[in-house]
Amino acid sequence: MATTAGERQRALIYLRSLELMLGDLPEVAAEWPTIPDVERESWSHDWDNEMGSLQVLTEYVAHGTLEEPEARRYQRIVETVRASLPIIARLNLRRPHFATNERAS
Amino acid sequence: MARVGFSPDSRERVRGRLAGVLWQGRPLRGRDLLPPAEVHFLSHVVNRQEWPAGTDLDAYIESIRQVIRDPTSGVFLNRYQGVRGLGILRRSRELRGPSGADWLLVQYRLEWGYWSTAYQPVLGPRQIDSAPWSDIQWLRRPASGSER
Numbered sequence: 001m002a003t004t005a006g007e008r009q010r011a012l013i014y015l016r017s018l019e020l021m022l023g024d025l026p027e028v029a030a031e032w033p034t035i036p037d038v039e040r041e042s043w044s045h046d047w048d049n050e051m052g053s054l055q056v057l058t059e060y061v062a063h064g065t066l067e068e069p070e071a072r073r074y075q076r077i078v079e080t081v082r083a084s085l086p087i088i089a090r091l092n093l094r095r096p097h098f099a100t101n102e103r104a105s
Numbered sequence: 106m107a108r109v110g111f112s113p114d115s116r117e118r119v120r121g122r123l124a125g126v127l128w129q130g131r132p133l134r135g136r137d138l139l140p141p142a143e144v145h146f147l148s149h150v151v152n153r154q155e156w157p158a159g160t161d162l163d164a165y166i167e168s169i170r171q172v173i174r175d176p177t178s179g180v181f182l183n184r185y186q187g188v189r190g191l192g193i194l195r196r197s198r199e200l201r202g203p204s205g206a207d208w209l210l211v212q213y214r215l216e217w218g219y220w221s222t223a224y225q226p227v228l229g230p231r232q233i234d235s236a237p238w239s240d241i242q243w244l245r246r247p248a249s250g251s252e253r
Contacts, residue, residue, distance in 0.1 A: 021122055024122055038115040041221045044186060045224065046148060046224070
């Protein structure tokens with residue numbers, strides 16, 4: 001499938017943003033009870049949007065839009081998110097689309 | 106609501122996602138604390154490029170005010186993680202950047218009297234369809250002209 005420059009740029013930004021957010025997740029989870037409300041809500045909203053980005057990346061993968069290196073990064077992200085599901089539930093963050101589907105089935 | 110902005114007295118930790126970003130003449134460190142307006146600007150405008158290239162902090166804030174005042178914007182009461190808020194949702198139109206989305210979402214937390222976020226949701230209106238969003242009550246739907 002042909003990939004536009006815009007889609008590729010968007011995919012790269014989504015991948016990097018997800019990796020950075022997941023990199024912060026353990027620290028955020030550990031500090032959660034002491035993080036001020038303002039930062040907690042702000043971070044949660046950003047997590048919301050990252051889960052949206054993950055859903056779009058899943059569609060890109062399904063359509064063959066990602067190059068092999070990016071597809072591997074996507075798989076690592078999915079594995080990290082899957083391993084983080086207990087934390088995601090504890091912090092009342094948005095669940096990834098694949099976990100929502102799994103729960104419904 | 107358009108006038109208030111983000112909480113001016115709060116501070117948010119930069120953390121890894123913004124560490125290394127050049128801001129006010131120096132690279133940010135993860136332990137740095139910044140006002141919420143700056144954190145949101147750096148996250149959504151600089152890092153994720155949701156707004157057009159060249160948008161500065163003042164223009165980002167003004168664009169949010171513009172969306173709140175726009176009579177074509179949708180307005181909805183909600184709970185986010187169980188806390189009451191007022192949301193504004195509009196097509197991003199001229200505010201969409203290289204990696205932006207079709208819609209722009211502003212959340213105002215009622216108990217604070219400040220904005221808690223303003224970004225371009227990748228999923229559009231579907232962003233508010235599932236937890237931790239709940240109790241969505243539309244006061245005004247986005248006008249048809251701003252929906253498509």
